[in-house]
Amino acid sequence: MSVLFLILMVMNSFALLGQFNAPYTNLDTARYQITYSLKYQEDSLNPSYIRQEDMVLFVGKRQSMFQSLSLYLGDSIARRIPTPEMFAAYFNNNVTAPRPVLLFQIFKNYPTGKNTVTEHLIGSPFLYDEVRPVCQWQLTGETKVMYGRKAQKAVCRYGGREWVAWFTPEIPINDGPYKFDGLPGLILLLHDSKKHYSFEFISIKELKHLVVIDLKQLDYIKGSRLDYIRARDKNQAEIQRRLKDVGANETTLIEVYHKLNRKNNPIELK
């Protein structure tokens, strides 16, 4: 009886430990980790202000997961923190802790034949799916050597932008950055025609350790991609309202207002 009691108490402690973080749904096991450097112009009116973020693509047998490397690292830490108070203390006291900016995740081929996309808006994590591939590639016939590999050029339209991809059949992984896949080889370089968003291949490695492709179970608002874009465009007012609710001063409100106004060049325009 006492042994059983002890076992139950220990199990219960682990169960409670996980409650700050929502549970996850395991989708696949990653076999490859591909890293890209994303450079993007956040403000369409200011071409000299270019932001950079490393992005990571985990490729499994059936699904892949694409997100900011910083989000992946930050989330890996957050999963091990049992309470909100400890989370706040950790991220307040570690200046080197990851501070992800791009908070979306893309799960390709989940469910089968579709992509699942999670986006974050203050107060409302959003989830939508869409049929893949998201665009119909056209091969231009142009080739060049890129990162030591023979690459071919393909173009397509998606989200209000014209996209150019350079892929290599020498790496037989039909995947790439963001939502883009479906070419006969890994995408090494992807950019839109204005080069407001540019993903450049950094590295590929075959994983020897376990990396699970999993989806966090939050209370997502579910809708279509266009529902998300509408919600995204309304989120600025919600941010300002929440800041006022906690008594933010005028200087902070103005600073945040200007920062939000500069975020006027999303990767998907429509």
Place this chain on the structure above:
Amino acid sequence: MKKLVMTLMLIAFFIASPGASASSENCQTSVLTCPDGRQHYVVWCNASDWWTWSELLCGVRIN
């Protein structure tokens, strides 16, 4: 009596288990400290809320 205690403990265990609840979101107000030492009150419900506030309130200033 022992059986009753065991049953109650099993019920408590399954109620506490994360798998038993649809969501474990827990919104609260905390102080967010920026790397430059500035502090702000924020209401946040999950890690991504925290990082959003961190970027908006502490992020790079553009001149």
